[in-house]
Amino acid sequence: MKFFRSLFQRRDTRSKTxxxxxxxxxxxLGTGSMSKVWRALDxxxxxxxxLKILDMEKTLRYESRFADRVKPTEGEVACQLHHPHIVHTMxxxxxxxxxxxxxxxxxxxxSLAYLVDAxxxxxxxxxxRLMIELGDAIEYLHKENWIHRDICPRNVLVDKDQSxxxxxxxxxxxxxxxxxxxxxxxxxANYMAPELIKRQRTDQRIDVFSYAVxxxxxxCRQLPWPSVTGASLEMVLKRINxxxxxxxxxxxxxxQIGCAIMKGLDLDPRERWQTVTEMLTVLREAHVRLxxxxxxxxxxxxxGRATVKKKRRAEIDDKWQFKTQ
Ligand SMILES: Nc1ncnc2c1ncn2[C@@H]1O[C@H](COP(=O)(O)OP(=O)(O)OP(=O)(O)O)[C@@H](O)[C@H]1O
Ligand SMILES: [Mg+2]
Numbered sequence: 001m002k003f004f005r006s007l008f009q010r011r012d013t014r015s016k017t018x019x020x021x022x023x024x025x026x027x028x029l030g031t032g033s034m035s036k037v038w039r040a041l042d043x044x045x046x047x048x049x050x051l052k053i054l055d056m057e058k059t060l061r062y063e064s065r066f067a068d069r070v071k072p073t074e075g076e077v078a079c080q081l082h083h084p085h086i087v088h089t090m091x092x093x094x095x096x097x098x099x100x101x102x103x104x105x106x107x108x109x110x111s112l113a114y115l116v117d118a119x120x121x122x123x124x125x126x127x128x129r130l131m132i133e134l135g136d137a138i139e140y141l142h143k144e145n146w147i148h149r150d151i152c153p154r155n156v157l158v159d160k161d162q163s164x165x166x167x168x169x170x171x172x173x174x175x176x177x178x179x180x181x182x183x184x185x186x187x188x189a190n191y192m193a194p195e196l197i198k199r200q201r202t203d204q205r206i207d208v209f210s211y212a213v214x215x216x217x218x219x220c221r222q223l224p225w226p227s228v229t230g231a232s233l234e235m236v237l238k239r240i241n242x243x244x245x246x247x248x249x250x251x252x253x254x255x256q257i258g259c260a261i262m263k264g265l266d267l268d269p270r271e272r273w274q275t276v277t278e279m280l281t282v283l284r285e286a287h288v289r290l291x292x293x294x295x296x297x298x299x300x301x302x303x304g305r306a307t308v309k310k311k312r313r314a315e316i317d318d319k320w321q322f323k324t325q
Pocket of ligand 2 (some may be wrong): 154168
């Protein structure tokens with residue numbers, strides 16, 4: 001609580017940054033709905049980074065929703081997060097034109113959205129581990145008392161070593177009563193929990209729902225409900241008032257994993273997993289049961305032995321051709 005108060009009360013007294021002086025913009029990494037992200041050479045650090053510059057008008061419009069509360073900016077949130085599966089943000093500030101910017105490690109990889117679509121060898125081999133890595137990142141975020149509010153494959157990158165990185169903290173709010181109040185209906189329509197669409201009170205369970213939708217897609221390549229591109233949120237609500245299609249009807253998968261995902265999709269937040277940790281516990285158990293390497297790691301952990309390094313793990317996963325279906 002004390003931490004939050006000090007964070008919100010802080011005034012940004014730092015000097016403004018002249019982007020063209022400091023950075024050499026090499027190429028565009030992505031264009032989000034609220035920002036442009038550049039591959040850029042940071043002349044200060046002498047290295048190539050990911051530079052996210054937020055659209056001023058859109059950011060102001062979004063932040064005006066919280067005019068009665070003190071909300072940390074995306075940069076303030078992102079710089080507090082330190083987790084192996086969350087993109088590392090080194091710095092944040094304002095440009096001379098008063099836009100907010102973030103300097104991040106550059107993730108050399110692809111969006112999880114592409115892997116969902118491709119359903120290729122890499123996806124089949126690493127799917128369950130990637131799901132657990134995403135869950136680990138959300139679990140950490142929740143323990144730090146935030147709600148992400150935009151968990152979806154588009155906001156997840158997978159690097160060349162098949163390690164996952166959660167990105168985009170643009171919609172993050174503190175998990176406190178003031179921010180749980182109904183009304184803040186932001187996120188990505190297909191991943192929004194019913195209580196969020198209905199403008200009811202929301203809490204970290206909306207992330208559990210979006211995480212379960214993401215996991216479902218990672219297996220099925222399709223959403224649990226028909227997609228709603230271009231449709232109004234009221235239409236989305238109408239669709240998700242029906243039960244989602246049972247995952248086992250679409251793909252053959254381990255029953256324990258299937259049930260864990262379906263419970264995360266429960267329309268009633270009281271019937272859903274109450275925390276991401278509960279859902280993760282089941283997924284971790286399944287991983288240990290299904291993967292020879294995960295089983296070895298679990299034994300090593302119990303015995304206090306060092307676990308295999310991430311990169312090595314990906315290689316071994318490849319060697320075993322461990323598949324989760
Ligand atoms: N650290 C990074 N390394 C490499 N690419 C990145 C990085 N951060 C962002 N990107 C790319 O830029 C895109 C947009 O980033 P991000 O999702 O943070 O922006 P946004 O404006 O908040 O997006 P949204 O459309 O979800 O609101 C990402 O989908 C990704 O392709
Ligand atoms: Mg995004």
